[in-house]
Amino acid sequence: MSDGEKLIPINIEDEMKSAYIDYSMSVIVSRALPDVRDGLKPVHRRVLYGMYDLGVFSNRAHKKSARIVGEVLGKYHPHGDTSVYDAMVRMAQEWSLRYLLIDGQGNFGSVDGDSPAAMRYTEARMKKMSEDIMADIDKETVDFQLNFDDTLYEPKVMPTRVPNLLINGASGIAVGMATNMPPHNLTEVVDGTLAYIDNNDIEIDELINYIKAPDFPTGGVIYGYEGVREAFKTGRGRIVIRAKVNFEEVNGKEAIIVTEIPYQVNKAEMIKKTADLINEKKIEGISNIRDESDRSGMRIVYELKRDAVPNVVLNTLYKYTQLQSSFSVNNIALVGGRPQMLNLKDLIHYFVEHRHDVVVRRTQFELRKAEERAHILEGLIIASDNIDEVIALIRSSKDGDEARNKLIERFSLTDIQARAIVEMRLRQLTGLEQDKLRAEYEEIMKLIQHLKDLLASKELRMQLIKDELIEIRDKYGDGRRSTIEYSGGDVSIEDLIADENVVITISHAGYIKRTNLSEYKTQNRGGVGQKSAGTRDQDFLEHLFVATNHQYLLFFTQKGKCFWMRVYEIPEGSKTSKGRAIQNLINIEQDDKVKAFICTQDLKDEEYINSHYVIMATKQGQVKKTPLEQYSRPRQNGINAITIREDDELLEAKLTNGDSQVLVAVKSGKLVRFEEEKTRPMGRTASGVRGITLADDKDEVIGMVSVNKDDINETQLLVVTENGYGKRTKLVDDDGEDVYRITNRGGKGVKTLNITEKTGALISINAVTDADDLMIINKSGLTIRMEVSDLRVMGRATQGVRLINIKGNDSIAAVTKVMKEEESEEDTDADINEVNEGETSTETSASEE
Secondary structure (H helix, E strand, O other): OOOOOOOOOOOHHHHHHHHHHHHHHHHHHHHHOOEOOOOOOHHHHHHHHHHHHHOOOOOOOOEEHHHHHHHHHHHOOOOOHHHHHHHHHHOOOOOOOOOOOEEEEOOOOOOOOOOOOOOOOOEEEEOHHHHHHOOOHHHOOOOEEEOOOOOOEEEOOOOOOOOHHHHHOEEEEOOOOEEEEOOOOHHHHHHHHHHHHHOOOOOHHHHOOOOOOOOOOOOOEEEOOHHHHHHHHHOEEEEEEEOEEEEEEEOOEEEEEEEEOOOOOOHHHHHHHHHHHHHOOOOOOEEEEEEOOEOOEOOEEEEEOOOOOHHHHHHHHHHHOOOEEEEEEEOEEEEOOEEEEOOHHHHHHHHHHHHHHHHHHHHHHHHHHHHHHHHHHHHHHHHHHOHHHHHHHHHOOOOHHHHHHHHHHHHOOOHHHHHHHHOOOHHHHOHHHHHHHHHHHHHHHHHHHHHHHHHHOHHHHHHHHHHHHHHHHHHHOOOOOOEEEOHHHOOOHHHHOOOOEEEEEEEOOOEEEEEEHHHOOOOOOOOOOOOOOOOOOOOOEEEEEEEEOOOEEEEEEOOOEEEEEEHHHOOEOOOOOOOEEHHHOOOOOOOOOEEEEEEEOOOOOHHHHHHOEEEEEEOOOEEEEEEHHHHOOOOOOOEEOOOOOOOOOEEEEEEEOOOEEEEEEEOOOEEEEEEHHHOOEOOOOOOOEEOOOOOOOOOOEEEEEEEEHHHOOOOEEEEEEOOOEEEEEEOEOOOOOEOOOOOOOOOOOEEOOOOOOOOOOEEEEEEEOOOEEEEEEEOOOOEEEEEHHHOOEOOOOOOOEEOOOOOOOOOEEEEEEEEOOOOOHHHHHHHHHHHHOOOOOOOOOOOOO
16 A cells, blocks of 8 residues: 555445445436426437537438437537437337437338447438427526536526427336336327416316327327326326237238237237247137238238138237237326426426426526617617717727727717627618617517516416417327227217117128118119128128117127127128128137127116116027126126026027017927016026926927017017928917917927928027018028018918928028018118117018029
8 A cells, every 4th residue: 555545444335325326316317217397318318409519400411320429429428329329219210209309311220120220321310399399498598507527518408399208208217216108199288288278277187188198109009098097197007009900801811900019019029929829829810920011001911711710819919919018107207306206287287387487588588688789779879860979989089998988978878889889880870771770679679578578477478388389289280190999988989970870780691780871762662672782692681770870789699698889880881792790890709609689779878778688598498587787888708698508509689678578489399478577687697597398308499589568469470390381370369369378487388380290390480570571591502582471371280381392301491581672761761760769670681682
């Protein structure tokens, strides 16, 4: 140890503590967290200020990135050049920032995670918005501090006119804390800020009307709203983002097309991981993935196998891949140099406060400059009024100092005024220039008065802030990129959808669409009818409902699940289009099948859902009645409608008003008719009670009909057997006697048709009127259409008449009623009135012959 040195013993624990705290504070305050006022971290602020120094404005030529990085490193940011270049690159990437701050030229990377070119190859300049972030920086609007070597000054914060923190967000990991703030839409943020300025006590719930949700640069769909609301109210929340997806037919196969992916997802990485999952058999149903993205936009194609159900595959993709990802909001920013958790209102409040401070300081600066100029102009005007004397005074002086002193003495001027007169050019002595002096003086006095008024009135200052914000909005505002899917209907898009009458048609093969009622234009009676839906081979329209856009369609499957759709969510199609397969619209399992449809009024209407019931029947003879209220809370993956026992399946579901009669028919030709009230209401998970007793193990229920008490006298039952025999029978004969007597639920029932070897088993039961047609489908695929009115009404125990001739081993597979082809619009209108009164129309529309 050399002379004069001494050792100071230090406790290593204390030294580690204090050194680590110093390091933590340095990271928190001057590296990782943005300032709440301008939304910039020190590195971004220094990059922008370095560009301002270099003069690479938006209207000048681009400069090499290396030149800019060198400027920033040498003057303000004594860290690695990579840290500066990376920050700069991110400010120029349109998939990273919602509103770009730097205009890059050259390779700045890609959404696939490709690295940008080295800084010696790329060039950059400021974007117009960056100039607005630094507007008025030369007017003493913000404090400056010395740089790292105390040779230059740099701004502590930018005097931004743009609410940058809200529109571009920020992310950073400090020590013991992190920040992750989502970007928002500029138009919405400005609107919200204006609302806050008008009413400082505005609630966050009201601000949400202006600022709907974050708005990500890569678009996508914000799925669910609870996380957004939580983040706005507390500063923390989890926002789920899904890719924007649609279904297309590519090379004759169904395909899932992705056009927008969630924020901060690496596209190439996502596709690679998806391919790995397919190879590991974790994701089924995809035969090929192609990335067809190009300059015009993103397009990722997931080609599906022939037997795959698009909706099921899509949900698997959401579950296992980054097609669905979440953004964890954590709004931590520096407020007065201290990290603080902020909600939406706080963020707006601090921005407005900063703007107010900037406006005050700018006004004070402009006032000072204006007063200094006015002072000089007063001296120049005095000189021009006494110009001959002034010239004589100056000529008689030996130097400038003497001339100044003489002027001060003679005209009572200040030193500044005298200096201005002495330095005055000869051309300013012309008459025109003298008039200009007076005009300028008048203008400047008006300006001084205006600036003084501004400083005296907070209302005027706030109005000025609003005007500047509106100017920013008009300059840079754009539409939302991320759409919002308010799940669970909690804030609904219903308000945006007109509640018009539409026709819903469902084909035998399960294709569904909605068509505007105006397409079914009126025809006079005796018209030939209009060409109806274009259906696939051997397919025809089986169900037709007239409903309104805000109504609900419930789907019941053979496994006892209930799915839920708003009518406006059903894909729209013209009268002649095919529609979309139902299994592509709901998350139904691959081995399940939709068996029944119910169209209902508003499921949020307490009175309606508590006065209506769903009656179901299964193949093994179980029936069950459940209040409609139980089906008023939907889930994405469906809800259990009934517990189906082994070897059983759901066959039918009907909507009733609690006061109807139910008829259940079985294969062996028997039918039971009982009052609906004989079945007590049960919960969703119950499996029901015995509706009819089957004759033997081979017997099964083939159908159920529910009849309103008011319609009993008009109702006719049409029954058909598998060998082509059928008949129609009235429920009540002309003398008012019951043809089918009302019995208790669970009995063996009465004969509805005399089953013999010739007729074969019963396969279908329908409630019909003379206005219906029948569509009969054979197992061989043959379809035959006939009019119900051609069948005569017969007794209950007869065996019926032959409807069609069955060839060889063929037999009937299904019978359904459809509406007459020569249907006129008057009849359709009658259906609408029926449906709108709360009951569903189970009439079915004409097919294309």
